Amino acid sequence: MLSVKEAESIILELVKPLDTRKDTEVVTLEDATGRILAQPVTSELDFPYWDNSAMDGYAVKFADVESCSAESPAVLEIVEEIPAGVQPKSAIASGQAARIFTGAMMPEGADTIVIQENTKREGNCVLVLSPPSRSNAFVRQRGSFYQAGNPLLEPGILINASEIAVLATAQCTQLTVYRRPRVAILSTGDELVPPDRTLQPGQIVDSNQYALAAFVASQGGIPIRLGIVPDKPDLLKEKMTQAIATADMVLSTGGVSVGDYDYVEQLLAELGGEIRIRSVAIKPGKPLTVAAFANGCTYFGIPGNPVSALVSCWRFVQPALRKLSGLSDNWLPTFMKVRSRDRLISDGKRETYLWGQLQSVDGVCEFQLAGGAQNSANLINLARTNSLAVLPVGQTAIASGQEVDVMLVAGAFGR
Numbered sequence: 001m002l003s004v005k006e007a008e009s010i011i012l013e014l015v016k017p018l019d020t021r022k023d024t025e026v027v028t029l030e031d032a033t034g035r036i037l038a039q040p041v042t043s044e045l046d047f048p049y050w051d052n053s054a055m056d057g058y059a060v061k062f063a064d065v066e067s068c069s070a071e072s073p074a075v076l077e078i079v080e081e082i083p084a085g086v087q088p089k090s091a092i093a094s095g096q097a098a099r100i101f102t103g104a105m106m107p108e109g110a111d112t113i114v115i116q117e118n119t120k121r122e123g124n125c126v127l128v129l130s131p132p133s134r135s136n137a138f139v140r141q142r143g144s145f146y147q148a149g150n151p152l153l154e155p156g157i158l159i160n161a162s163e164i165a166v167l168a169t170a171q172c173t174q175l176t177v178y179r180r181p182r183v184a185i186l187s188t189g190d191e192l193v194p195p196d197r198t199l200q201p202g203q204i205v206d207s208n209q210y211a212l213a214a215f216v217a218s219q220g221g222i223p224i225r226l227g228i229v230p231d232k233p234d235l236l237k238e239k240m241t242q243a244i245a246t247a248d249m250v251l252s253t254g255g256v257s258v259g260d261y262d263y264v265e266q267l268l269a270e271l272g273g274e275i276r277i278r279s280v281a282i283k284p285g286k287p288l289t290v291a292a293f294a295n296g297c298t299y300f301g302i303p304g305n306p307v308s309a310l311v312s313c314w315r316f317v318q319p320a321l322r323k324l325s326g327l328s329d330n331w332l333p334t335f336m337k338v339r340s341r342d343r344l345i346s347d348g349k350r351e352t353y354l355w356g357q358l359q360s361v362d363g364v365c366e367f368q369l370a371g372g373a374q375n376s377a378n379l380i381n382l383a384r385t386n387s388l389a390v391l392p393v394g395q396t397a398i399a400s401g402q403e404v405d406v407m408l409v410a411g412a413f414g415r
């Protein structure tokens, strides 16, 4: 049985990112949210585009106002009014000023802004009552934040509101992004029925299909739902073949333990998959099967218990999917140390993941264990899970009030 860290390394080594050239598409800025840049972005524009005023006030020559005071104000003739968006008409000469507003272009000849609070208007003149701190005060210089032609955004970054702002301002309206990875999802089990079917004795609802599709979509992938496949080796083999041929990654649930109807590993081998992981010392989620296929597809045979299935996705599939998507870094889940509000227990034999919620109490983060049974068949208390407390192998308890490592759950904190 592999340790969690060993399994994580094998998976990350196995999965290759989408191709920077072949696996891309062009999207407009409006459709770019949640996508990953595939090519570097540069802009032809400096930013700020023009020298402009950071304040409402007067554009002046610093030399005209540097030694003024309330007792001996500098008196300047106002030659123009410059609102934002308008090109100044005249150049400022010594003894002159332009009325100017925040964001408006600096006129020729002026090098400094005097804020209007430090002035007094008298007809066509402005009296400057105190000098600005320095030449260029409150002037936003052209190109001071970014110079045209330099790298603006690197490939491999996720595009969200902040990146959209940068791209819009740089007039990058068409972007080359990675295509979304295609992830086939299939549920194995004779007992499974869709959620809209009346249950016959012994049947259960296929919740994994829905949970995994939601997980894949939250990570920017395209879930391809292949439905429920009974525990019949020929039918299962056919569906697995179809999945492997059409998707970048396959997630099947169930059929990976040691039961008589657990066929997934055997079929993966028959289909030519190289089995890289058979089981991991993790609870829940021990019987994880991972296989690599020659066409580049990675197959995750995920345990059927519903909590095991999601924990496997959060701990192992998420990093794989992030790497596959073209993200250049931050593939691994985020861990942090926080105080546990509750006593946490484990048998110490496997790295144990307990589900619950990170909450901020008086500005300090605390982990609260989900109430009810921490049992991999109990998905009822999974709702609102945003983190998992992690007890390493060998650790059987963490007392209430003690520090614990928690892993942030995919999607719960915006990634």
Ligand SMILES: Nc1nc2c(c(=O)[nH]1)N[C@H]1C(S)=C(S)[C@@H](COP(=O)(O)OP(=O)(O)OC[C@H]3O[C@@H](n4cnc5c(N)ncnc54)[C@H](O)[C@@H]3O)O[C@H]1N2
Binding pocket: 187, 188, 189, 191, 192, 204, 205, 206, 207, 208, 209, 253, 254, 255, 256, 257, 258, 259, 262, 284, 285, 286, 287, 302, 303, 304, 305, 306, 308, 376, 377
């Ligand atoms: N003798 C042993 N038995 C089991 C072991 C073991 O080591 N020795 N491991 C246990 C652990 S741990 C897990 S986890 C499960 C994994 O089982 P499988 O992946 O083979 O899954 P199934 O047997 O098909 O189903 C397990 C459980 O999950 C329910 N299930 C399955 N699919 C779904 C679905 N799509 N939606 C909701 N629930 C699902 C299924 O009905 C079973 O209750 O094996 C243990 N056994």
Ligand code: MOO
Binding pocket: 282, 283, 284, 285, 286, 287, 303, 305, 308, 376, 377
């Ligand atoms: O590891 Mo299983 O995933 O305990 O339920």
Ligand SMILES: [Mg+2]
Binding pocket: 254, 255, 256, 257, 258, 259, 261, 262
């Ligand atoms: Mg089984």
